[in-house]
Amino acid sequence: MYEIAESWRSYFEELDPKERLKRFNLLAGREDAFQAFCRTVYGERYHDPKHPERPVDTWLWKFVYLPGLYRRRKWMGRSLKKEMEKTTEELHLAGPETLSDMERAVLYLEFRNAARRYLSTCGGPRYASSFLGMKQATAEEKRARACEDLWIVSRGLSREAGMEERFQLWSDALRAELSIYDPDSWKHYEELERNSLK
Numbered sequence: 001m002y003e004i005a006e007s008w009r010s011y012f013e014e015l016d017p018k019e020r021l022k023r024f025n026l027l028a029g030r031e032d033a034f035q036a037f038c039r040t041v042y043g044e045r046y047h048d049p050k051h052p053e054r055p056v057d058t059w060l061w062k063f064v065y066l067p068g069l070y071r072r073r074k075w076m077g078r079s080l081k082k083e084m085e086k087t088t089e090e091l092h093l094a095g096p097e098t099l100s101d102m103e104r105a106v107l108y109l110e111f112r113n114a115a116r117r118y119l120s121t122c123g124g125p126r127y128a129s130s131f132l133g134m135k136q137a138t139a140e141e142k143r144a145r146a147c148e149d150l151w152i153v154s155r156g157l158s159r160e161a162g163m164e165e166r167f168q169l170w171s172d173a174l175r176a177e178l179s180i181y182d183p184d185s186w187k188h189y190e191e192l193e194r195n196s197l198k
Contacts, residue, residue: 015113045059060118067152084163154174
């Protein structure tokens with residue numbers, strides 16, 4: 001297992017893209033394979049082709065976009081697998097067996113960072129609201145919805161597309177971050193797992 005230097009922990013814990021870039025530049029020395037891969041992942045994750053000067057978190061968008069795919073999965077047919085293939089490429093999971101230990105470690109921490117960033121939005125007043133936003137969700141309803149969203153974008157969709165093995169690193173990272181956000185989430189997570197196997 002590849003050990004990330006302690007000095008780099010703050011880079012992987014920071015949620016703001018601009019602050020992350022500042023930290024990267026402060027930490028970076030003579031570029032080695034680790035720094036080069038971090039730079040590549042950062043560049044791909046925060047790149048908006050229409051506005052290259054403005055960082056946009058494309059991985060954060062996965063937590064918004066993918067649940068919609070899951071809810072339409074019965075009508076999508078082959079296009080679901082096609083969308084998931086595209087997602088594996090964007091997340092560097094198209095061939096997870098070809099990843100080095102270092103690349104797996106970097107991706108795991110990046111996936112956790114993306115999940116933490118998404119979960120940081122789940123306490124907002126509109127999150128999990130119902131009746132066109134008129135009924136606000138309780139704290140418990142928000143935690144349940146966050147758990148469901150993370151389960152859908154990892155285990156739920158990868159199972160539907162027959163790609164569980166390819167998404168294992170993503171799923172493990174999201175589950176680990178969810179357990180910190182809500183230590184009791186395993187109960188609802190296991191229920192979602194059981195129901196999906198019926």
